[in-house]
Amino acid sequence: MNSCVTESSTAKFSTYAYYYVLGEVTKYLREDRTIKVSRDLIKLNQSIEKARELLRQKLLREPTDIEISLFLNVDEEKIMMAKNALMFTKSLDEMVDDEERVSYYNSIKTYDKEMDENIMDLNGELARLSLEDRQIIYDHYYNGYTQSEISQSMGISQVQVSRREGKILEKLKVRL
Secondary structure (H helix, E strand, O other): OHHHHHHHHHHHHHHHHHHHHHHHHHHHHHHOOOOOOOHHHHHHHHHHHHHHHHHHHHHOOOOOHHHHHHHHOOOHHHHHHHHHHOOOOOOOOOEEEOOOOEEHHHHOOOOOHHHOHHHHHHHHHHHHOOHHHHHHHHHHHHOOOOHHHHHHHHOOOHHHHHHHHHHHHHHHHHHO
16 A cells, blocks of 8 residues: 555656656757747747748748738738847857858958047047147046036136137037
């Protein structure tokens, strides 16, 4: 009698454990992504794939996103969002072109602020200013000081700093 109770409780535990482990494994597989994706988008993507297969058989060609959206009665934007959300991310070190040995990192255009023509022109014009005028511009726009703080450090009134700054900015506008 005692062994029957043990077998019965073991069967209940194994039944519970099976579904628990299955749930944990599916949760891990679902969440094992660089970017977390909602369950709604995952389900929508599954529906999209089923619809794509049905339409492919019916139309005898690859269906467009518009045809899939009409078939599922879902906005085309949502279809694109679901497809993009489930794409795997790629490493920047991955090779784009194996023949030329170019990685994604090397194929991305970078922006060098120092090489921007407007910045170069501005730096040139700032260099042409007098030392005091340049100090006012650098302190206010680069270092974030207020006009009052600048006036204290230069030993002039805040009104003078304000007027000089206005004249400097007007000069720079004309030159640039």
